[in-house]
Amino acid sequence: MLKRFLFLVLLGGGAILVQAGSHPIIFDDDVQLKLLHEDLDTVARCIEQIHQINTAAEKNLPQLVRWIAVREEYVDKAQEIISGYFLALRLKPKTSGENGYDKYLYQLTVLHQLLVAVGKMRQNNSPDAVADLKVLLKQFEDSYFSGGQGSLPQP
Numbered sequence: 001m002l003k004r005f006l007f008l009v010l011l012g013g014g015a016i017l018v019q020a021g022s023h024p025i026i027f028d029d030d031v032q033l034k035l036l037h038e039d040l041d042t043v044a045r046c047i048e049q050i051h052q053i054n055t056a057a058e059k060n061l062p063q064l065v066r067w068i069a070v071r072e073e074y075v076d077k078a079q080e081i082i083s084g085y086f087l088a089l090r091l092k093p094k095t096s097g098e099n100g101y102d103k104y105l106y107q108l109t110v111l112h113q114l115l116v117a118v119g120k121m122r123q124n125n126s127p128d129a130v131a132d133l134k135v136l137l138k139q140f141e142d143s144y145f146s147g148g149q150g151s152l153p154q155p
Helices: 002-010 029-055 061-090 101-120 127-146
Strands: 017-020 023-026
Touching: 029 061, 029 127, 061 101, 101 127
Parallel strands: none
Antiparallel strands: 017 023
């Protein structure tokens, strides 16, 4: 907790740290997206290491187990940011006909697809799958920050 507080102080105090349940929540969209990018980069690195171990002539099973555990941890972290921060706290529900309803549906769809795709990373060891995640994340970021709305991504 102290490390996160110091991290926020170093950011210039632009974020708000709130203790909700057992997890501190940083109310700063840029920080949350940066953490999400870092989590996905870590998952990609884990997938690369798992692939190298699986293709090696001599398999190092303890290392394989370690990389799988790290991948699981960072998939969980990414899912927590998507669901616990963006879906639960930042995306405000709109009703049909209300201004911004189409954008809301677009962001909700992209976040849901991102959440499902991140969850599938537990079984998928393809570097292409991580690239697909980054595309979905970029679509969400563009819509969230620019106010724009693209076409709905295909699952």
